[in-house]
Amino acid sequence: MTILTLSKALNEGMRKAMEADPKVLIMGEDVGKLGGVFRVTDGLQKDFGEDRVIDTPLAESGIVGTAIGLALRGYRPVCEIQFDGFVFPAADQIISQLAKMHMRSLGAIKLPVVVRIPCGGGIGAVEHHSESPEAYFTHTAGLRVVACSNPADAYSMIQQAIQSDDPVIFFEPKRRYWEKADVDTSSTDWWTPLHEARVVRPGADATLVAYGPMVKTCLEAATAAEEDGRSLEVVDLRSLNPLDTGRLFDSVRRTGRVVIVHEAPVFGGYGAELAARITENCFYHLESPVLRVGGFSTPYPPSKLEEHYLPDLDRILDAVDRTFAY
Amino acid sequence: MTILTLSKALNEGMRKAMEADPKVLIMGEDVGKLGGVFRVTDGLQKDFGEDRVIDTPLAESGIVGTAIGLALRGYRPVCEIQFDGFVFPAADQIISQLAKMHMRSLGAIKLPVVVRIPCGGGIGAVEHHSESPEAYFTHTAGLRVVACSNPADAYSMIQQAIQSDDPVIFFEPKRRYWEKADVDTSSTDWWTPLHEARVVRPGADATLVAYGPMVKTCLEAATAAEEDGRSLEVVDLRSLNPLDTGRLFDSVRRTGRVVIVHEAPVFGGYGAELAARITENCFYHLESPVLRVGGFSTPYPPSKLEEHYLPDLDRILDAVDRTFAY
Amino acid sequence: MTDASRGADAPPELVQLLTPEGERVEHPDYDIDLTPEEVRSLYRDLVLVRRVDLEAVALQRHGELGIWASLLGQEAAQIGSGRALTDADMAFPTYREHGVAWCRGVDPVKLLGLFRGVNHGGWDPAEHNFHLYTIVIGSQNLHAVGYAMGIQRDGTNSAAIVYFGDGASSQGDVNESFVWASVFNAPIVFFCQNNQWAISEPIEKQSRIPLYRRAAGFGFPGIRVDGNDVFACLAVTRKALEDARSGQGPTLIEAFTYRMGAHTTTDDPTRYRVASELEAWKLKDPIERVKSYLFKNELADQAFFDSIDAEAEDLGADLRKRCTEMPDPDPMEIFEHVYALPHSLIEEERKAFAAYLEGFQS
Amino acid sequence: MTDASRGADAPPELVQLLTPEGERVEHPDYDIDLTPEEVRSLYRDLVLVRRVDLEAVALQRHGELGIWASLLGQEAAQIGSGRALTDADMAFPTYREHGVAWCRGVDPVKLLGLFRGVNHGGWDPAEHNFHLYTIVIGSQNLHAVGYAMGIQRDGTNSAAIVYFGDGASSQGDVNESFVWASVFNAPIVFFCQNNQWAISEPIEKQSRIPLYRRAAGFGFPGIRVDGNDVFACLAVTRKALEDARSGQGPTLIEAFTYRMGAHTTTDDPTRYRVASELEAWKLKDPIERVKSYLFKNELADQAFFDSIDAEAEDLGADLRKRCTEMPDPDPMEIFEHVYALPHSLIEEERKAFAAYLEGFQS
Ligand SMILES: Cc1ncc(C[n+]2csc(CCOP(=O)(O)OP(=O)(O)O)c2C)c(N)n1
Numbered sequence A, B: 001m002t003i004l005t006l007s008k009a010l011n012e013g014m015r016k017a018m019e020a021d022p023k024v025l026i027m028g029e030d031v032g033k034l035g036g037v038f039r040v041t042d043g044l045q046k047d048f049g050e051d052r053v054i055d056t057p058l059a060e061s062g063i064v065g066t067a068i069g070l071a072l073r074g075y076r077p078v079c080e081i082q083f084d085g086f087v088f089p090a091a092d093q094i095i096s097q098l099a100k101m102h103m104r105s106l107g108a109i110k111l112p113v114v115v116r117i118p119c120g121g122g123i124g125a126v127e128h129h130s131e132s133p134e135a136y137f138t139h140t141a142g143l144r145v146v147a148c149s150n151p152a153d154a155y156s157m158i159q160q161a162i163q164s165d166d167p168v169i170f171f172e173p174k175r176r177y178w179e180k181a182d183v184d185t186s187s188t189d190w191w192t193p194l195h196e197a198r199v200v201r202p203g204a205d206a207t208l209v210a211y212g213p214m215v216k217t218c219l220e221a222a223t224a225a226e227e228d229g230r231s232l233e234v235v236d237l238r239s240l241n242p243l244d245t246g247r248l249f250d251s252v253r254r255t256g257r258v259v260i261v262h263e264a265p266v267f268g269g270y271g272a273e274l275a276a277r278i279t280e281n282c283f284y285h286l287e288s289p290v291l292r293v294g295g296f297s298t299p300y301p302p303s304k305l306e307e308h309y310l311p312d313l314d315r316i317l318d319a320v321d322r323t324f325a326y
Numbered sequence C, D: 001m002t003d004a005s006r007g008a009d010a011p012p013e014l015v016q017l018l019t020p021e022g023e024r025v026e027h028p029d030y031d032i033d034l035t036p037e038e039v040r041s042l043y044r045d046l047v048l049v050r051r052v053d054l055e056a057v058a059l060q061r062h063g064e065l066g067i068w069a070s071l072l073g074q075e076a077a078q079i080g081s082g083r084a085l086t087d088a089d090m091a092f093p094t095y096r097e098h099g100v101a102w103c104r105g106v107d108p109v110k111l112l113g114l115f116r117g118v119n120h121g122g123w124d125p126a127e128h129n130f131h132l133y134t135i136v137i138g139s140q141n142l143h144a145v146g147y148a149m150g151i152q153r154d155g156t157n158s159a160a161i162v163y164f165g166d167g168a169s170s171q172g173d174v175n176e177s178f179v180w181a182s183v184f185n186a187p188i189v190f191f192c193q194n195n196q197w198a199i200s201e202p203i204e205k206q207s208r209i210p211l212y213r214r215a216a217g218f219g220f221p222g223i224r225v226d227g228n229d230v231f232a233c234l235a236v237t238r239k240a241l242e243d244a245r246s247g248q249g250p251t252l253i254e255a256f257t258y259r260m261g262a263h264t265t266t267d268d269p270t271r272y273r274v275a276s277e278l279e280a281w282k283l284k285d286p287i288e289r290v291k292s293y294l295f296k297n298e299l300a301d302q303a304f305f306d307s308i309d310a311e312a313e314d315l316g317a318d319l320r321k322r323c324t325e326m327p328d329p330d331p332m333e334i335f336e337h338v339y340a341l342p343h344s345l346i347e348e349e350r351k352a353f354a355a356y357l358e359g360f361q362s
């Protein structure tokens, strides 16, 4: 057991992947000498060289587009998008190429490309540095989309993502980069399959559904609710596409009440799919409509306002209260 | 009254807008001499000149980005994206610039830019020519998103979109371009406000919700259902963001059963937001969960398969049946 | 390793080795030594791919294809460059590179699948070192450069070539591909077929100077070649590929040619260009000049030309037959190859749709 | 109207009019005639913007700003180019153009709002003809070219200038902006501050040849100027703007300069660059050389320099005070200015949130 920050856990995970397979490459802006603006790739260029840890020119379409080319040649590139808000110049390469080439080739081409995206707010940053763009990718058939919420998952999930023969959009909760936890780097026995959800706190009265940065917030909300005598279950989805409906619906059927929490704007967000799918599949088990707590339908505000914009304990518990009012 | 195809109605609408306001410009690939690959801008360059109907270089980011600049200078550009699948190179300019500049400037900047996107399948085209990318934009705060379904709306809505001081993503159902209807071009009295939904067929037993190309399909389904003794109401949303929840919920509360229909993949599609929002607001009126009929969670298939991929009368009525089975 | 100054030379003239009249001309930097057999073989390729193309246009007219993008007029650019490739080189086409596909050994009937709508790409790129057709303009340029970076890492003696059009030169992706190729000195040849038109837009809407000069601005050489001269296209591409393979980095080749047909079968060029333009270019036909050359130099007789024509006839007939016999895909194929690994949502939808379809049978 | 050959000339040397030692030198194509008053005024601007910048860095250290992007070392590039603009010209900055903002009359405290997190941009671009700071690298280039096309349509005698970095030169948008500007012959000046670094990446990761040469590949002139020489930056930008206004089309100016500080206050350049590099550039300091020039030529005395320093001191103090006094925005401002016109969803969320907040008060 080693105590690792989430950021360091990712770093260790990538290191393991690079040691295991010489075809694994890291590429992106400032990932080399600097080790990335969040130091997630710290030290990797020193140890694996400039041919495997590539400081690229400043252009996201170029990063993903050339990663596709490298994958066509048998490599397994892991791209870093420096911040969530800078993924959009790469939208075409991700949506029209990365996601669709396997089908286009009737299965002949595999594209094991990972696109790492530090995501979400809460770090007091300027515009474009606090976005939660997951819904753009979960709606894109051909991509797998996952989000880690804690160091152990970060460590195991990044390795599984790199091993995946399908492209994976990998969301990292940037405001949790510095959270620490024990990670067992000596064995893989404890790894949860990449696309499984996990009940991170069992409860009986209602289910909180979250992923990435909001898992911790939900756990805090559940702790607070306990004091009020309410037992909340927290489900960490981990995988957004595919969605582990089995574990999710199981929780919902037990509690009958659901609050979905994410940072992205509620309108058209990933929570909409969750709410729609849960309702369709658990209709007779629901005591109240599935409620969603998320960002408002506005651009991400300046940082002095972000605490009001982001779902917090109070807004989550307010929604829980409302599910009991039905 | 004049009989116009949907394509010609758009053309007439743009012509009216250009006559009324010298600041209105048309720009895009092949919009000039050719009049666009669908002839929607046919004849406009001839009548308004190359300075107002601009054949641009072949780059969508450039089209939207320079349109923003022209809007900053006081112009009202109407951009054509040649096909739905080619909007992604412009994603960054649309999502990070067009949508957010008004807020960034604390309201000082207005960007009256219209981005026209011929959308959807059913015309036997090759890859990237049959996409339904609306969910990427409805989730983007700062944009208005509308979809026309018939010539009269096409004619009035394009003019209202051009008059809007906010950016508008304007979806045109390409397989309906050749549908004809009477359009009164002599008065504006009959115009429905841009962001209002419309009940296009009243019914009592269930509500079909659609927009753009699927409105006609839903109307056909409602006609077929009538023979089976089922009275289906059809709501044409017209505006996706903002959503006219008043008219939508009103219909749902009357019928108690809802089937949402769109061409885009169901997973994470715009229908998810509709289902979630309807359920939250009409919970006690729903006799069954809101069901969705749409594309599968796969890339749009080759054209020989599109009739199976696209929602049709049978799949819609199958879903209606299922809402009655609850 | 990087010789940045290579791109900065004064603009060379258009490279031509065979005039429209079929005269061999010399060029100080490029020459080519072809046996009569090789010239006949080039001629054969030119004729056969034109035939494939004509057949496809006809098939579209008869409703057998949804659409077709004709290469008419661009045969020399495609056969010349395609024949310059070794087996180990990798080619990245647009949607119009039927001639290159031919050189790579792709069965022409496979090209038809995409245009008929039975698939989005029917061949295995690795089998022929010929990537799938790419429709989103310019996006393949980045794939090609990435692939070339892979070649570099593998340390092998091969190169990548990427095809794109004059219109594509405006796309961000294409220019980013120039940046990457230059910075990493990637073993790649950028082969731009300037056919003067991007659908209805003339080249002036994309650039006010010759396109080959774009390369110098990124620090690598650009060269303009007579795209209707198969000898010159072969020679210039061969040289650029050798440079790439030997660590000299990228070259941009602008093949100056002409799209003699419509953009695709759904296009109507009479709306935007004058007939006289086509007439002028007909005099520069890429096939006629090789025929003249063979004739004049008595390298082929009428029997040879007749036999090629007969072969083309057979090829066309065979293609027609196999196209119309192409079976429609099964509806359940919608769910195939979305992912390489199992995916629960796809499985769920597959099952539901199968059950739904079965409902009709009962 | 379009003179495409303008860009093709042999590469000129770096334009310098004032050496690091403060000697005036001549340049065959560029010269400038400045009154002593003008030189003193340039000096004043250089000193004051450096002071604004230092103050902002200090404010960040004290937790008053979330982050700051320092212009240290780039004062001459920004003041020189900024002072070349007329009121009617329009400037499009990145996030580092505090010196240009100063020239445009934007109150420096307004720049701080964005970095403090009270807004995303606190001034009205039309009031100062100075657009908002743009963070997505390169995207402003297209806005600037579009704006310039608007100027063209209005038939007025003004131009647009757009600022971007060496790193930005790799972005698709920047290269598309070159295509557009060239094809439409737009009245625009591309002002690239090559400060040698894009965060941790040296210029070699973006280009293997000098950046100014990119322009020729697109058909318009590029020129490299000593970015630490305010005279040269002023002269070269003035000429380029005049060309633009008089229908000569775009120019790319590469201001060869150096980012003396960290990329932003959160960056640690010791991780990726050696100290000696900074030392070498300190000898080329943009302010020192003007000071030497004024001294040597007896155009200013110590009293003058003292008075400027005192003014800088006051400016700093005032800025510090007004920054810390900047009020936090009201939570309900989240819902302001999302749309220009009423929007039902925003209204709904606004009401719900207001009610929610009220719940806490009761
Ligand atoms: C990103 C994108 N935008 C638009 C289109 C539609 N389109 C298809 S071909 C074409 C013109 C391409 O011109 P060029 O690059 O010169 O190639 P050519 O067709 O002449 O071979 C356009 C605009 C597309 N396929 N992709």
Ligand SMILES: Cc1ncc(C[n+]2csc(CCOP(=O)(O)OP(=O)(O)O)c2C)c(N)n1
Pocket (backbone or CB within 6 Å): A029, A058, A060, A082, A086, A089, D096, D135, D136, D137, D164, D165, D166, D167, D168, D169, D195, D197, D198, D199, D259, D263
């Ligand atoms: C599209 C995009 N990608 C990445 C970033 C993150 N980023 C901010 S500044 C910067 C480097 C910019 O370098 P350069 O263009 O040289 O400008 P400089 O900061 O040196 O002034 C990067 C990568 C961004 N802001 N936008």
Ligand SMILES: [Mg+2]
Pocket (backbone or CB within 6 Å): C165, C166, C167, C193, C194, C195, C196, C197, C198, C199
């Ligand atoms: Mg072309």
Ligand SMILES: [Mg+2]
Pocket (backbone or CB within 6 Å): D165, D166, D167, D193, D194, D195, D196, D197, D198, D199
């Ligand atoms: Mg820089």
